[in-house]
Amino acid sequence: EIVLTQSPTTMAASPGEKVTITCRASTSVSHMYWYQQKSGASPKAWIYETSKLASGVPDRFSGSGSGTSYSFTISSMETEDAATYYCHQWSSIPLTFGSGTKLEIK
Amino acid sequence: EVQLMETGGGLVQPGKSLKLTCATSGFTFSIAWMSWVRQSPEKGLEWIARIKPKSINYATEYAESVKGRFTISRDDSKSSIYLQMNSVKEEDTATYYCRGAYDFDYWGQGVMVTVSS
Numbered sequence: 001e002i003v004l005t006q007s008p009t010t011m012a013a014s015p016g017e018k019v020t021i022t023c024r025a026s027t028s029v030s031h032m033y034w035y036q037q038k039s040g041a042s043p044k045a046w047i048y049e050t051s052k053l054a055s056g057v058p059d060r061f062s063g064s065g066s067g068t069s070y071s072f073t074i075s076s077m078e079t080e081d082a083a084t085y086y087c088h089q090w091s092s093i094p095l096t097f098g099s100g101t102k103l104e105i106k
Numbered sequence: 107e108v109q110l111m112e113t114g115g116g117l118v119q120p121g122k123s124l125k126l127t128c129a130t131s132g133f134t135f136s137i138a139w140m141s142w143v144r145q146s147p148e149k150g151l152e153w154i155a156r157i158k159p160k161s162i163n164y165a166t167e168y169a170e171s172v173k174g175r176f177t178i179s180r181d182d183s184k185s186s187i188y189l190q191m192n193s194v195k196e197e198d199t200a201t202y203y204c205r206g207a208y209d210f211d212y213w214g215q216g217v218m219v220t221v222s223s
Binding site: 033041042043044045048054080086088093095096097099100 | 141150151152153156167170171203211212213214215216
C-alpha cells in the first residue's frame with residue numbers, strides 16, 4: 001500500500017500569504033491529486049494529474065512534483081480557501097489518501 | 107447538472123447487512139470508473155471499492171479491509187452503483203461517498219452508516 005504523508009497537519013495563514021502543503025509518497029507515483037473539503041461537505045477535486053486545475057478552481061492554486069514528492073501551493077491566501085486539503089494517489093490499488101491538512105485563516 | 111445521490115445508510119447491528127445505492131445523473135455514467143470512498147474521524151478518507159466500465163468487463167477492486175464482505179456493482183441502465191455490505195463491523199462506521207471518475211471526478215454528498223448494537 002502506498003502511504004501518503006502530508007505536512008503540515010494544520011496551519012493558519014493570513015490573507016495574501018503564500019501557502020505550501022507537501023505530500024510524500026512511500027513509493028513513486030505517476031501523479032498526485034488534491035481535494036478540498038469544507039466542513040459538512042464532500043471532497044471536491046481541486047488539482048488533477050499533479051498540476052492541472054479542476055474546473056472553476058482559481059489560478060492562485062497550483063500543484064507540482066514528481067516521483068515521491070509533491071506540493072500544493074496557494075500563491076495568495078483568501079478567506080474562502082480555508083478548508084482541509086487531501087492528497088490522493090490513483091497509481092496503484094489500494095487507492096490511498098493523505099491524512100489531510102487543515103488550513104485556517106489567521 | 108451533475109448529481110450523485112447516496113441512499114440506504116442508517117443504523118445497523120454488527121454482523122448484519124446493509125445495501126447502499128448511488129443514483130447519478132448529468133455525466134456519462136457508462137464510461138465512468140465508479141468507487142465507494144468512506145470517511146471517519148479515526149481513519150480519514152479511505153477508498154474501499156471500485157468498479158470499472160463495461161469496456162473493461164466491469165472489473166472490481168477492493169480494499170483489504172472490506173474484501174470478502176462488501177460487493178460493489180453497477181447498473182448502467184439506471185446510472186447507479188451499489189454497495190452490498192455484509193457482516194458489518196463497528197469499524198465500518200463512516201460516511202460513505204460515491205465517486206465517479208474518468209476525465210472528470212465527481213463525488214456525492216455522502217450517507218452515514220453507523221454500526222452499533
